[in-house]
Amino acid sequence: MKPTNLLKLVTIFSFFTAMSANAQFSAEDIERAVLPLPEELRADATVFTYDESGERVVLRAGTNHVECQPKNADGFTRCSPASASQRADFTARMTAQGLSGDELQAAVSDAEIDGLIPSPEFGSLRYRLYEEGDRIQLLWVVTLPNATSEDLGMPTGSQRDSSLAGMGLPWMMREGTPNAHLMIPINATELSNPITH
Numbered sequence: 001m002k003p004t005n006l007l008k009l010v011t012i013f014s015f016f017t018a019m020s021a022n023a024q025f026s027a028e029d030i031e032r033a034v035l036p037l038p039e040e041l042r043a044d045a046t047v048f049t050y051d052e053s054g055e056r057v058v059l060r061a062g063t064n065h066v067e068c069q070p071k072n073a074d075g076f077t078r079c080s081p082a083s084a085s086q087r088a089d090f091t092a093r094m095t096a097q098g099l100s101g102d103e104l105q106a107a108v109s110d111a112e113i114d115g116l117i118p119s120p121e122f123g124s125l126r127y128r129l130y131e132e133g134d135r136i137q138l139l140w141v142v143t144l145p146n147a148t149s150e151d152l153g154m155p156t157g158s159q160r161d162s163s164l165a166g167m168g169l170p171w172m173m174r175e176g177t178p179n180a181h182l183m184i185p186i187n188a189t190e191l192s193n194p195i196t197h
Contacts, residue, residue: 025049025070030060033070035191036079036127036138041066045079054096056089071131079127087117109178120145129191136163138191142182148175154182163187166195 034042046062049069059070068079080088087108094107111117126141149156154172162168168185186192 025059029070033059033068033077034079036077036129036140037066037068046082050092050096052096054089054093056085056092066127068127071129075130075132075135077129081121081124081126083118083121084124084126087112087120090117122147133164133193136160136168136183136185137193138186138189139163140184140186142184144172144180144182145178146176147172147180159183159185164193165197166193168193 030047033047034045037045041064044062044064046058046067047060047070048056048058048067051057065082066079067082067085068077071077090111091104091108094104099107108117112119120143122143122145124143126143128136128139128141130137130139144152149172152172154170154175156172156175159168159171163185166187168187170182170184172180172182174180188195
């Protein structure tokens, strides 16, 4: 087969793969994908998903520095900096190959050590939405690899229960590890856990 014919076949296959992924998501799904973001970032955010092989499929091309996925099977809608896309894509490919849990985390860690994917940006912000009251519904998470509460003057006492009651404050988790982060529950919005007393 001539290289030009092979290229045409690949292009056609990619087109139909993207069309199939797009067909699974309505315009409303794509609009809801950006809800975890602050209002000013929503209109220009990229929205994407992954196909069965873990390859990225763009549902809406954006022009700013954040990107979002429509609600996944786990019930979460997530957004993150575009700078984290290589890491997310690698994780999706490994997941499609059957890796999960500690095995998946080890593969991601090894890829980072080997320079195949970049380390998370210190201070980068991820956004998460969950639409049921048994979890923190609107949560922003600041990535703080290897930082400690003493370094940054952050509290570590869990605010989960207060957050479920719509009154949570920020707290640091997994301090001193590569997965250290600051949890920031967002209260008093229509997407937040309702305030209960």
